[in-house]
Amino acid sequence: MGRSALSAANALVDGELRPATITITDGTITAVTLGASGDDAGAGAYVLPGVVDTHVHVNEPGRTAWEGFATATEAAARGGVTTIVDMPLNSVPATTTPEALALKRSRAEGQVRVDTGFWGGAVPDNLGSLEGLWDEGVLGFKCFLIDSGVADFPPLGRDQLHAAMREIGGFDGLLIVHAEDPDVIASSPAPPSRAYADFVSSRPDEAEVAAIARVVDAVREHGTRTHLVHLSSARALGLIADARAEGLPLTVETCPHYLVLDAGSVPDGATEFKCCPPIRDRGNQDALWDALVDGVIDCVVSDHSPSTAAEKSRGGGDLQQAWGGITGLQVGFAAVADSAVRRGVGIERVSAWMSTTPARIAGVAGKGAIAAGYDADFVLWSPTDSYEVHAEALAHRNKPTPYAGLTLQGRVTRTVLRGETVFDATTDAVPATATGRLLRR
Structure with missing residues (x-):
């Protein structure tokens, strides 16, 4: 690969946009010199660390008709994402054994356009044997406290959650938790309905609050590093803030769809908006933004979870029957950056939430910053350009997305992975060869 340099009038270095020349040797940043002799990024463009999306359901093998490594990572590259971490479901088999991880890696080899890591899964049947997956390089372990929606990834009960925390804490691993309480949801009305308000009522705030309270109690008992995925309800923020003030090793993510979309604007029967937990009201959205700015929420990741049109249309618009998952990997960064501008939040904060912090929480080495020793992963960002999202133009295998029409x-004008361009908006092209690497912890 050799040696090269990228000179930019606005590069995000140490949390500030400043003129800089970035020296790259064999795909790694070897020096960052303040001051720029030119502007390779283009007039007005910013050079930011590549986005790190640690919550992506690629679904291959087994449900490759829903997505796949080739399509997911092309969508990532087009959206400025240079690293993804794949969830252990909804692939078949789920990534709950070293053998399943090896199969997934074999399917990903040669297909990925961005660097790709893997989460393992913690389910009742593999408790007691999680360290084998850890030794094979997964970044942590995903669990559900409620039905995941797929039979081969069952939830952990109360005692099993404690068992998982004891085991994972024993080797200083990371547990990531889908926190909704099954008892609260079982007692909530869930009639067949096309009305989005009925769907939100079937997944109430109380389900997240109760589940997060249970997780916090377990973290307090075991001290295990724990991460809450896709926080939707602002009513849990006080509980989270108290846990953090107590010094508990708890981190939290939210998602672009909770920050950009609100329940009041969701049309009835529009299954592309369905996700669990659900998109809530505008006041809730405002509180999530405040929590990000205040540091109560750590990061923003996509929870990209597409399905086939048949799964999304199951029930003819009945939101109880349709598959729940948002398609948004390619547009998540742009959508959050757009909303941030409207709220007076700078791109520096957005980059910290969507690059630096996800990489740190997941332990993805060499990602998320423009600094010597880091991979030369960049997104070149034009803040003045605008565009309308057209679902059919997205690289995702299945196109329906709630962002369509925004x-x-x-x-994103260019995406660079280890010094090489993997997307160029000028030609709307990605290279013929996929050069992403498979990451190990």
């Missing part, structure tokens, strides 16, 4: 301010 006009977003700001655009």
Whole structure:
């Protein structure tokens, strides 16, 4: 690969946009010199660390008709994402054994356009043998406290959650938790309905609050590093803030769809908006933004979870029957950046939430910053360009997305992975050869 340099009038270095020349040797940043002799990024463009999306359901093998490594990572590259971490479900088999991980890696080899890591799964049947997956390089272990929606990834009961925490804490691993309480949801009305308000009522705030309280109690008892995925309800923020003030090793993510979309604007029967936990009201959205700014929520990741049109249309618009998952990997960064501008939040904060912090929490080495020793992964971002999201133009295998029709301010003009361009908006092209690497902890 050799040696090269990228000179930029606005590069995000140490949390500030400043002129800089970035020296790259064999795909790694070897020096960052303040001051720039030119502007290779283009007039007005920013050079930011590549986005690190640690919550992506690729679904291959087994449900490759829903997505797949080739399509998911092309969508990532087009959206400025240079690293993804694949969830252990909804692939078949789920990534709950070293053998399943080896199969997934074999399917990903040669297909990925961005660097790709893997989460393992913690389910009742593999408790007691999680360290084998850890030794094979997974970044941590995903569990559900409620039915996951697929039979081969069952939830952990109360005692099993404690068993998982004891085991994972024993080798200083990371547990990531889908926190909704099954008892609260079982007692909530869930009639067949196309009305989005009925669907939200079937997954109430109390389900997240109760489950997070249970997780916090377990973290307090075991001291295990724990991460809450896709926080939807702002009513849990006080509980989280108290846990953090107590010094518990708890981190939290939210997602672009909770920050950009709100329940009041969701049409009835629009299954592309269905996800669990659900998109809530505008006041809730405002509180999530405040929590990000205040540091109560750590990061923003996509929870990209597409399915086939048949799964999304199951029930003819009945939101109880349709598959729950948002398609948004390619547009998540742009959507959050657009909303941030409208709220007076700078791109520096957005990059910290969507690059630096996810990489740190997941332990993805060499990602998320423009600094010597880091991989030369960049997203070149034009803050003045705007575009309308067209679902059919997205690289995702299945196109329906709740972001369709939005006009977003700001655009990815180029994505660079270890010094090599993997997307160029000028030609709307990705290279013929996929050069992403498979990451191990």
